[in-house]
Amino acid sequence: MRVTKSANGASRAMRHFRFLAVGNAVSSYGSYLNMVALNLFAYHLTGSALQTGLFMALRLGASFLTGLLAGSAVSRLDRKRVMVTADSTQAAAMVVLVLAPVATQSTLLYGIATITGVCATLSSVALRSSIPEIVGADQRVRANALLVTGRSLAMVAGFASAGLVIATLGYTAAFIINAVTFVFAALNLARLPISTRRHAATPTDGGAGEAGAKRESLLGAQLTALRFLKAAPILLAMIGLRAIDGFGSASHNVGLPVLSSTIDPGNPAAFMSQFWTVWAIGSILAQRAVAWWAKRSDRSINERAFAVGAIVMSLAFILAFTTPPLLFGILVALLAGIADGFTEIAYTSRLQTAPDEQRGYVFGFSAMAENFGFGGGMVLCAALMERMSPLAVVAIFHGLAIVLALAFLAVLVLRRRGRGTEGPTEPEPATTGAPVPEPAGGVPEVVNRPTGPTTERSEAGT
Numbered sequence: 001m002r003v004t005k006s007a008n009g010a011s012r013a014m015r016h017f018r019f020l021a022v023g024n025a026v027s028s029y030g031s032y033l034n035m036v037a038l039n040l041f042a043y044h045l046t047g048s049a050l051q052t053g054l055f056m057a058l059r060l061g062a063s064f065l066t067g068l069l070a071g072s073a074v075s076r077l078d079r080k081r082v083m084v085t086a087d088s089t090q091a092a093a094m095v096v097l098v099l100a101p102v103a104t105q106s107t108l109l110y111g112i113a114t115i116t117g118v119c120a121t122l123s124s125v126a127l128r129s130s131i132p133e134i135v136g137a138d139q140r141v142r143a144n145a146l147l148v149t150g151r152s153l154a155m156v157a158g159f160a161s162a163g164l165v166i167a168t169l170g171y172t173a174a175f176i177i178n179a180v181t182f183v184f185a186a187l188n189l190a191r192l193p194i195s196t197r198r199h200a201a202t203p204t205d206g207g208a209g210e211a212g213a214k215r216e217s218l219l220g221a222q223l224t225a226l227r228f229l230k231a232a233p234i235l236l237a238m239i240g241l242r243a244i245d246g247f248g249s250a251s252h253n254v255g256l257p258v259l260s261s262t263i264d265p266g267n268p269a270a271f272m273s274q275f276w277t278v279w280a281i282g283s284i285l286a287q288r289a290v291a292w293w294a295k296r297s298d299r300s301i302n303e304r305a306f307a308v309g310a311i312v313m314s315l316a317f318i319l320a321f322t323t324p325p326l327l328f329g330i331l332v333a334l335l336a337g338i339a340d341g342f343t344e345i346a347y348t349s350r351l352q353t354a355p356d357e358q359r360g361y362v363f364g365f366s367a368m369a370e371n372f373g374f375g376g377g378m379v380l381c382a383a384l385m386e387r388m389s390p391l392a393v394v395a396i397f398h399g400l401a402i403v404l405a406l407a408f409l410a411v412l413v414l415r416r417r418g419r420g421t422e423g424p425t426e427p428e429p430a431t432t433g434a435p436v437p438e439p440a441g442g443v444p445e446v447v448n449r450p451t452g453p454t455t456e457r458s459e460a461g462t
Contacts, residue, residue: 013135016192017143020134023188024127025150027087030181031120032158034094037166037174038112044171045106055113060375062117067371070125071225071364075357079126079196084186086119086126091182094175125367129359130196132352140352141300144345145291149284152341156280160273197356225365228358234303235351237408239366242347244401245310246373247380251397252317254381255390259321262390275320275333282337290345300353306346307409313339314398314405321391 042055074082093115100108127147135143165174229236256275260268290301316336324332354362377397384393 013194014139014142016194017131017135018146019192020189020194021143021146021150023185024147025154026181026188027185028151028154029158030178031116032155033162033165033174033181034116034178036159036162037171037178038109038116040166041171042106042109045109051106055109057375057379058110059113059117060371060378062114063121064368064371064375066118066121067125067364067366067368068222069364070122070367071361073122073360074126074129074364075360079130079360080189080194082126083123084190086123087182087186087189090116090119091179091186094179094182098172098175098179121367121371125360125363126196128348128352129356129363131348132359133196133356134194137353139294141294141345141349142291144348144352145287145294148341148344149287149291152280152283152287156277159276222365222368225361228354228361229365232354234412235354235362237411238303238306238347238350239362239369241307241310241401241404241408242366243369243373244397244404245314245343246370246375247377248314248317248394248398248401250374250377251381251394252321254378254385255321255394258385258390259323263323278330278333279337279340282334282339283341284337285334286338286341287345290342301346301349303346303350304409304412306343306350307405307412309339309343309346310405311402311409313343314401318391318395318398321394 039052039056043052046052093112097105097108097112131143131147132140162174165177226236229239256272257268260271263271294300313336316332316339319332320329320336323329351362351366352359381393381397384396
């Protein structure tokens with residue numbers, strides 16, 4: 001029997017989550033500031049573009065490899081403790097870098113790259129898999145919108161202030177600020193009376209229990225995730241599409257500096273700053289609109305909405321690289337931000353319909369796929385841009401995402417029509433136990449009904 005809290009309990013859970021979202025936004029600001037500062041510091045110390053590239057590659061590689069085991073870790077460990085430890089570890093790493101002798105800092109950078117990549121992925125997987133247990137399945141869309149809004153604001157503030165902080169206060173101040181943001185997030189989360197797991201981890205057929213997880217290898221963790229996803233192939237297809245979206249994101253991230261230098265050779269940073277500012281405004285507008293809608297509706301965002309959002313987002317980024325007139329360019333950047341913010345919420349909310357004991361594996365597998373798409377895309381797009389125009393590269397990778405999203409959408413429509421002929425009812429998404437089996441006509445569309453946050457607490461971000 002499902003146990004739910006009263007309306008007051010649900011309201012209290014959302015209030016606690018708002019504090020968590022603030023801490024997440026603060027640490028995200030530090031992360032974006034640090035992303036700029038560490039990359040510049042690596043080049044400052046080594047004077048080598050190759051060494052700087054290796055530093056960035058190591059950070060991405062650590063994130064990818066951590067995704068392989070993150071699902072196993074957050075499925076058997078206390079998720080709140082995982083997030084607090086991850087933030088504390090990153091803060092300690094920044095302090096060590098600041099206090100280390102200059103002669104050893106260039107060597108320490110590689111350790112810092114590994115630590116930040118590992119901790120960021122662990123914290124993200126733990127947080128995203130915990131949200132339905134913190135606020136309740138019916139409130140997860142609002143909660144996701146809060147998180148994404150905070151991260152969007154943090155991204156703009158972090159990137160915008162990085163140059164000013166480094167120029168006026170220096171690298172040491174930037175690293176100290178970064179450490180303070182992580183300490184704030186860790187202390188903020190540690191004091192919150194939240195539950196991040198429905199019940200204690202128990203052995204499952206997939207080995208998700210504590211004893212099984214301890215023995216899992218990198219391959220074993222992925223096989224466990226795939227066994228869970230086999231019962232919900234729609235989620236597996238969404239993760240695959242998200243990985244391809246990663247290639248598209250890599251293409252416009254690599255291409256924007258090149259495009260900016262073409263548009264304004266004297267001040268290329270101006271165009272990039274304007275584009276990302278408008279993009280962030282669009283993303284925040286989408287997130288607030290979704291949060292408003294979710295508060296007034298008991299329906300969730302389904303996989304069809306995710307596919308449509310992915311198509312619109314990719315089209316907008318392709319249009320942005322055609323160098324449209326100023327007003328149209330602003331509208332395109334705004335549309336890209338709106339679609340990007342909406343798609344992020346739709347994707348996360350849909351994956352969170354997986355049962356609690358499986359959700360960590362699902363998000364760990366997703367983190368691995370997303371990091372593979374973005375990291376691999378950065379390398380491939382950078383190589384292609386030596387021979388092709390930014391527009392051509394962006395059109396290829398975002399065009400591929402559009403084609404696959406259209407195919408995904410077509411399959412969903414056909415399966416929906418098949419279900420309409422056979423007439424099966426749509427089951428409520430499972431929040432505990434084994435995944436809901438598929439009807440003969442295909443995977444059921446999940447429509448959430450209010451359940452409220454659970455009262456069970458067995459305590460197992462940013």
